[in-house]
Amino acid sequence: MKLRYLVALAAGLAIVGVAAVMKMRPTGPRAASTIVVGLSADIATFEPANISSRDNMNIAHHIFASLFTLGADGTHVPNLARELAISDDGLAYTYTLREGLTCHDGEALTAEDVAYTFTRIANPANKFTGNAPGFVFSSIGFRRAEALDPGRVRITIARKNPIAFGLLTEISIHCKDSYEKMTLDQATTAPVGSGPYRLVSWTRGSEIVLEKTAASAAAYDRIVWRIIPEASTRAAELMAGNVDIIANVAPDQIAAINQSGVATVQSITSTRRMFVGFNQAEQFGQTPGGRAIRDPKVRRALQYAVDVPTICRQLLQVECQRATGLVNPVNANRALSPYPFEPATAERLLDEAGWPRVGGKMRFALTLQAGRGRYLNDVNVVQAIGQYLRDAGVDVTVELLEWASVFQPLLRTRTAGPLFFMGTGGGLWSPIYDMNDLARVESGTNYTNWSDARWFSRWDALTDAATPEDMRRLVDEMLQVFYDDGPWLHLYFQPDFYGVSSRVDWQARPDERVYAYDARPKG
């Protein structure tokens, strides 16, 4: 008897459960005025001066506007400022603000707010560690910011810098009245910005909700950024219609998304330069392989040993043209052609460089290090490069390392390698920005310890170039040196894949910036 009651109770509960599920099951897209973006990584802070990752900056850029901004093609676009005047000596940048700007706290946004922003970021007492103080200010040699009148602000830098105007687009303008009242802790979660959206809520590890300001011309009233770390889950959410845009689509999911009928994958060549570095640090010179790669002839020979277009086609699912250097193609030296894949040439040049196959076997040994899971299909790409080099007679041992705790410290101490695989962010707006990684022999980003005087001795002349033509000539000369004898085995510019719902009109950008305020509903 009791058993019958229990069975009946279980059946009743099951029916109620199924009914509840049917009632609650997802019914399709949300309000048309909301766009949902799926990201792979959570953000850390809304304190603009502490932001150091692109994902974090992408969201912050919706809340905080900059004086000028960079268009998708690298053009310099007025934003809060409508005009920029640079002094003849190149040390003073005077911005004229647009009229009628307001902060999210309702106060008028004036030159005083802009000057306050720069001064606050530079204040050592605040101990900020983001990209603005850690890279932009040190690169431009920031001196001071001062409001000339309510509509004009002057930024003074220590030395002439041909890329300062572009670097200044990275500075997020915040509002003096609110930030003066806030503690540094409060500023991490309660941003008061100047951009097209304001923060509604941030559920750490889950989602960030933004709401359009009254002054914003964006198409969507709300943007929901959902943190979905697993690539297959992001793809499933897109195909289920719960998300409108996803970043970092895995190549093996492209076909499924394109066949879903509800979304497509946009593939775009990014500005991120992928290469294998030849580290010429003293410590590697003790081994035959380390000695070999110090010889430009050996480095040049190895360029011919790797079939980059095949790597792109087979492992990255895209057709690509091999890079000719460290500058994005739009700014590259037009006289240079990508190194072709010619194994016989590689073997001949290695023989001529004095590294013949001993007894028909290997010439010398090298370790190729790489971080795991940082770049698109990196593990397979590195294995393929290792095999190509082995085919040319270089006894390559591939070491795949945990990125954050093992590989990154090696890079930062310039001790990765002697061969190492990596990618560095670049830009379309200036070749010098791309070349700036190697501005000085001792630069932290000179991971290869390269020291060719023909490259480094030209930097002062490049900075002081009187005309764009002079600058272009110097850039081309330096890129020729880099192509012939540089410290990189040239690979490709990384393709990025974004999944985009067919409900949304949005175009991916090459600079890894995801701006949802550019999106519009279709139809």
Add this chain to the structure above:
Amino acid sequence: MGVLIAHRLLQSVVVVLGVTLISFIALHAGGDPTYLFVSERATAEEIALVRQALGFDRPLPVQYLSFVADLARGDFGTSLSYRQPAIDIVLGAFPATIELAVFAFVIAIALAIPLGVVAALNRGTAVDGSITILGLLGQSIPNFWMGIMMILFFGLHLRWFPISGHVPFLLPLLNGDLATAFGNLPRTIYFLVMPGVAVATYSLARNTRLVRSSMLEVLGQDYVRTARAKGLAEHVVVVHHALRNAWLPVVTMIGLEFGFLLGGVVVTETVFSYPGIGRLLFNAINQRDIPLVQAGVILLAANFILLNTVVDLVYARLDPRVTLARRR
């Protein structure tokens, strides 16, 4: 009982210090964490400034002792990534993991006991074989694979359940917002179904096998034969005589298992984009956010100690032969 709790408190201090020291050494073993907090283009001087700002320029023993001294004052430190009190961030993520762990735990226990008992009572039959095979499968299938398959079938194909996300119940409840908490509850459960089942599968399979073997052992005992000889109904023999005695090893296991569920659901949390403590700590370890890792580790260690104490108390309650004094 008071002595037991005092004893456990003393133990917990030693355990907490031990785990913080181990995690501190492990996090520093990979080298200087400063590099994770500076731009990739930062110069040596800028890196040195950030190192000083983060306190990594001090000798490691000084850093650790400083942490312990702060801990003694109740200060768990400030997260290096989030720039907020580490304990606040950990406590913010903990309720979501508790919800997931409790949900999975209930599934694992509620189904494991009847399945294990049925298998034991039908030893050697097709029913027993089927349950045993399912148990083996449940222990063999990786939960991330199981999660992805559930997402594709129940989430994407059938659209029965949400693919990812979380609706909080405990957090508003703890904040005193009862209306939101109980308003959320049906959707909390709805969002928990797939990750909960994915987490519970392994535990369910293991507990089923444990209950089965424990029951088989007990069913062969003299007192069970005596109970049957007295003419007691079979369900009385099974529930009151066999299951109660088969229960002891299961209690030990499930007590520890709940602690494991609280800290060990990182993969499932990642697959289902579930904002719990496992994913938070995984990211913190990758970021070498030492204060955040330490706060999380202390919280999880304290939970394990608490659960062990509860298991001891329950054990003594279930088996009168076991006294707390003797076990000490």
